Amino acid sequence: MLGHEKLEQLAEIALGHSKADQTEIVLRGTDTALSRFANNAIHQNIFESNVTARVRVILGKRTGVAESNDISPEGIKRAVDMARAIAQLQPENPQNARLPQPRAPQQIDAYAANTADCAPETRARVIEQICRPAAAQKWIAAGAFRTQAYELAVVTSLGTRVYHRGTRADLSAVIMNDAGTASGFASTASPDAREIDARAVAQRALDKAQRSLNPIALAPGEYTVVLEPEAVASALQYTAWHTFNALAVQEERSFVRGRRGEALFSPLVSVYDDGTDRAGFPLPFDYEGVPRQRVTFIAQGVAREVAYDTFTAQRDNVASTGHALPAPNLTGPLPQHLFLAPGAASQAELVAQVTRGILVTRFWYTRVVHPLHVMMTGLTRDGTFLIENGQVTLPVKNLRFTSSYLDIFKNTRAVGRETHLMYDERTEMSFRAPALVVDGFNFTGVTQ
Amino acid sequence: MKDLSARILNMAQMRGATYCDVRVVNRTVQTLGVKDSRVQEMVQQESQGFGVRVIADGAWGFAACSRDDYADVDATVNRALQNARASALTKTREVRLGQPEANKGVFRSAFKLDPFMVSMSDKINLLLKADSEMRRAKPKNVHLVTTSELVFVREEKTFASSEGAFIQQEIVESGCEIQALATNEAGEVQTRTWPWGRHQQTRGFEFVLEQQLVENAPRLTQEAVELLRADACPALDATTVILSGNQVALQVHESCGHPIELDRVLKQEASFAGTSFLTPEKLYHLQYGSEIVNLTADATTPGGLGTFGYDDEGVPAQRIEVVKDGRFVGYMTNRELATEMNLGRSNGTMRAESWNHLPLIRMTNINLLPGAWKLDDLIADTDDGIYFDTNRSWSIDDKRLNFQFGCELAWEIKGGKKTRLLKNPIYTGVTPIFWRGCDAICDEAEWVVWGTPRCGKGQPAQTIRTGHGASPARFRNVKVFSRS
Numbered sequence: 001m002l003g004h005e006k007l008e009q010l011a012e013i014a015l016g017h018s019k020a021d022q023t024e025i026v027l028r029g030t031d032t033a034l035s036r037f038a039n040n041a042i043h044q045n046i047f048e049s050n051v052t053a054r055v056r057v058i059l060g061k062r063t064g065v066a067e068s069n070d071i072s073p074e075g076i077k078r079a080v081d082m083a084r085a086i087a088q089l090q091p092e093n094p095q096n097a098r099l100p101q102p103r104a105p106q107q108i109d110a111y112a113a114n115t116a117d118c119a120p121e122t123r124a125r126v127i128e129q130i131c132r133p134a135a136a137q138k139w140i141a142a143g144a145f146r147t148q149a150y151e152l153a154v155v156t157s158l159g160t161r162v163y164h165r166g167t168r169a170d171l172s173a174v175i176m177n178d179a180g181t182a183s184g185f186a187s188t189a190s191p192d193a194r195e196i197d198a199r200a201v202a203q204r205a206l207d208k209a210q211r212s213l214n215p216i217a218l219a220p221g222e223y224t225v226v227l228e229p230e231a232v233a234s235a236l237q238y239t240a241w242h243t244f245n246a247l248a249v250q251e252e253r254s255f256v257r258g259r260r261g262e263a264l265f266s267p268l269v270s271v272y273d274d275g276t277d278r279a280g281f282p283l284p285f286d287y288e289g290v291p292r293q294r295v296t297f298i299a300q301g302v303a304r305e306v307a308y309d310t311f312t313a314q315r316d317n318v319a320s321t322g323h324a325l326p327a328p329n330l331t332g333p334l335p336q337h338l339f340l341a342p343g344a345a346s347q348a349e350l351v352a353q354v355t356r357g358i359l360v361t362r363f364w365y366t367r368v369v370h371p372l373h374v375m376m377t378g379l380t381r382d383g384t385f386l387i388e389n390g391q392v393t394l395p396v397k398n399l400r401f402t403s404s405y406l407d408i409f410k411n412t413r414a415v416g417r418e419t420h421l422m423y424d425e426r427t428e429m430s431f432r433a434p435a436l437v438v439d440g441f442n443f444t445g446v447t448q
Numbered sequence: 449m450k451d452l453s454a455r456i457l458n459m460a461q462m463r464g465a466t467y468c469d470v471r472v473v474n475r476t477v478q479t480l481g482v483k484d485s486r487v488q489e490m491v492q493q494e495s496q497g498f499g500v501r502v503i504a505d506g507a508w509g510f511a512a513c514s515r516d517d518y519a520d521v522d523a524t525v526n527r528a529l530q531n532a533r534a535s536a537l538t539k540t541r542e543v544r545l546g547q548p549e550a551n552k553g554v555f556r557s558a559f560k561l562d563p564f565m566v567s568m569s570d571k572i573n574l575l576l577k578a579d580s581e582m583r584r585a586k587p588k589n590v591h592l593v594t595t596s597e598l599v600f601v602r603e604e605k606t607f608a609s610s611e612g613a614f615i616q617q618e619i620v621e622s623g624c625e626i627q628a629l630a631t632n633e634a635g636e637v638q639t640r641t642w643p644w645g646r647h648q649q650t651r652g653f654e655f656v657l658e659q660q661l662v663e664n665a666p667r668l669t670q671e672a673v674e675l676l677r678a679d680a681c682p683a684l685d686a687t688t689v690i691l692s693g694n695q696v697a698l699q700v701h702e703s704c705g706h707p708i709e710l711d712r713v714l715k716q717e718a719s720f721a722g723t724s725f726l727t728p729e730k731l732y733h734l735q736y737g738s739e740i741v742n743l744t745a746d747a748t749t750p751g752g753l754g755t756f757g758y759d760d761e762g763v764p765a766q767r768i769e770v771v772k773d774g775r776f777v778g779y780m781t782n783r784e785l786a787t788e789m790n791l792g793r794s795n796g797t798m799r800a801e802s803w804n805h806l807p808l809i810r811m812t813n814i815n816l817l818p819g820a821w822k823l824d825d826l827i828a829d830t831d832d833g834i835y836f837d838t839n840r841s842w843s844i845d846d847k848r849l850n851f852q853f854g855c856e857l858a859w860e861i862k863g864g865k866k867t868r869l870l871k872n873p874i875y876t877g878v879t880p881i882f883w884r885g886c887d888a889i890c891d892e893a894e895w896v897v898w899g900t901p902r903c904g905k906g907q908p909a910q911t912i913r914t915g916h917g918a919s920p921a922r923f924r925n926v927k928v929f930s931r932s
Contacts, residue, residue, distance in 0.1 A: 045531035067493040120534030142718035328489040367841040377585040
């Protein structure tokens with residue numbers, strides 16, 4: 001982490017050196033600490049500090065991009081020269097995107113010093129709160145506690161000058177028996193490490209693990225399911241990617257193409273993306289420096305908007321909603337701050353609505369089978385239970401599903417009132433979601 | 449590099465490390481992409497830095513930094529030590545590494561054409577030509593999205609340890625992929641990819657030229673379009689399947705490569721990647737597959753994406769037997785866990801994505817050794833079955849037992865002939881039952897070292913490059929169905 005002033009200085013060096021028509025400098029700094037535990041002890045304990053400069057230059061209808069983590073003045077200039085050389089070497093692209101005009105984002109304080117400065121001894125004490133109760137009852141705990149500080153600056157030759165810094169803390173745990181035949185998962189996340197409640201995570205994971213002993217095998221088929229927030233987050237992630245992405249719509253592979261305004265989903269479901277909401281991990285602008293707008297994808301079951309970056313917005317002659325990934329980006333605009341609006345029911349009330357069904361703690365190894373329908377396959381993991389007559393009764397062997405994630409939002413029968421914050425480091429997406437009751441979820445296999 | 453690594457080793461030892469190693473890495477990745485006849489991506493990424501791994505108070509600590517001025521080096525060494533001492537607060541045993549590994553050496557991967565010396569213009573023109581060929585085959589009533597990509601990697605790495613190791617390696621990789629995605633008004637989406645996902649090897653630009661991207665491009669569009677109107681793969685509880693070589697490669701990766709990682713077996717990955725059904729009591733005892741199934745973990749396979757000279761603990765690359773005549777006989781190990789399990793010297797599989805990552809046990813080249821069949825003969829020998837080609841989706845449970853794979857296309861086989869194109873094919877099974885049903889493997893003429901450049905593991909997540917030598921193979925009594 002170098003701070004606002006230093007990042008702007010580096011960006012100015014790059015801009016001053018660039019002779020391109022348009023130039024964009026994206027500077028990202030991260031300090032990541034992560035303590036990983038298994039077999040009731042920390043076995044991996046890391047700290048990583050990195051700063052990268054990504055330079056996009058536009059020469060007429062050509063674009064070149066270079067990235068380097070050599071942030072010396074010479075290194076920054078080399079990256080500019082490399083981007084320019086790359087741009088010069090390519091044929092013209094008639095659809096080459098121009099940089100967006102400057103727009104001022106909200107200033108949001110998302111930085112917690114307690115997270116940024118969290119010492120490894122502190123992380124060890126937090127982890128002990130999970131390992132000790134597990135070991136005391138002859139169970140095995142595994143998991144990770146990460147504390148991360150990050151900063152992002154976007155500076156362009158058109159006048160964009162934006163900076164944001166923030167922090168993330170997230171803790172997850174799997175508690176299992178020695179034979180590996182019973183396990184429970186729990187997690188928590190917050191911008192502020194002081195809000196990480198390790199005892200609650202331990203209690204929840206241990207309770208699920210203990211209740212998972214001696215699971216029964218259920219026959220595959222359609223079941224009503226109570227999906228806990230981790231499973232709902234998986235559905236939000238892939239649906240946002242494949243459905244509420246303007247590029248997917250333009251390429252005719254989104255389910256909502258030509259159907260916006262239609263009541264395609266359950267009236268109980270409202271889904272939106274908001275990079276300025278402090279209930280998530282805010283990042284008030286995207287990787288083009290465009291302020292992130294709140295975009296409503298589903299409003300009480302009705303398909304509404306999709307996310308745009310500058311390229312897709314120029315194609316549709318609309319304004320970017322501030323969902324660009326770092327250029328060049330073949331994925332299209334990506335909602336990275338997803339929310340599913342809560343309902344009114346407690347977890348017990350959700351379960352009470354189910355005569356016969358399955359409670360799912362989380363999904364694992366989810367993969368797209370058919371993008372248009374967001375048809376997915378994956379498995380349940382670390383806490384799968386039978387529900388009978390409104391009560392969780394027996395543990396169930398993990399099940400494979402092959403089912404449309406869109407159908408989750410179509411067939412939602414009830415929405416929980418308690419929401420849970422989650423973060424996926426691979427896609428840098430965060431999710432705040434409640435549990436859902438969903439009818440007709442299709443399980444296609446049973447694990448051994 | 450020698451000065452920097454010596455300074456770091458000295459600092460760490462003076463401050464109490466009982467073991468220290470340092471990797472200084474400089475990594476360049478060049479990516480070129482074309483989509484729908486237009487250049488979408490021309491990027492060069494350069495990343496450099498160092499990672500320090502120490503043992504202090506009997507526990508591990510690691511820290512990494514992209515900057516190497518004195519203050520940052522000093523702080524990074526201190527952070528590694530502080531992390532180790534914090535780990536020690538929870539330790540249940542002391543870390544032991546077994547015999548010292550004081551190897552010295554130099555390794556450079558072999559190539560004929562340095563991909564970084566081939567002009568970017570030539571590379572992008574190759575992609576534009578392939579894209580043009582894919583688009584030329586497009587019928588009017590089909591919406592087509594065409595993409596193509598080239599990726600080149602150069603990694604220069606210096607490893608030094610407090611045991612006296614000093615190793616320098618330079619590894620060059622080349623990768624490529626072209627894809628045609630066809631959709632119609634009925635909402636059908638079909639994809640054809642060549643060579644498969646992104647194929648990649650530790651070779652030069654000659655690897656890309658050998659893939660004949662332009663020559664294969666029109667066929668991809670034609671097949672994607674044909675798939676739009678093809679019959680769906682039937683649902684059968686038990687049939688015979690023949691998997692293409694690239695699908696065998698992924699099958700090996702998921703159902704053999706991951707479960708033989710000893711860190712998974714010993715629950716070190718339990719919270720994220722999962723564990724393994726190949727628990728220690730199964731070593732030398734489990735009949736993993738039929739007697740014709742022989743698998744190796746071979747970091748010396750020429751051109752393999754998991755080929756190197758030394759791993760990130762300084763242990764020389766090795767070839768080990770994993771499954772011999774169908775019996776499970778070997779794990780991939782590292783120094784600490786090989787010592788803990790009394791398995792002798794590490795077989796050298798510790799690798800990190802880059803300077804900023806901690807080395808983990810990772811697949812090298814997990815190879816299914818070739819059999820004796822010609823593919824044409826194998827099909828002719830199959831009275832009733834389905835041929836699966838090119839992976840489209842993959843999913844397997846956290847113990848690596850229950851899997852489900854979807855492919856881009858399949859062919860019905862009747863009376864020893866390919867009779868009908870089938871869309872949306874999926875097969876599913878249980879790892880040892882599936883491999884015990886393997887009754888034929890094609891020969892060396894069909895054997896390719898497929899590259900899987902995006903294997904994920906660890907927290908923070910790491911992506912590593914692995915290889916899989918494989919040829920087409922036949923499996924009996926497999927459940928198949930269609931996604932639609």
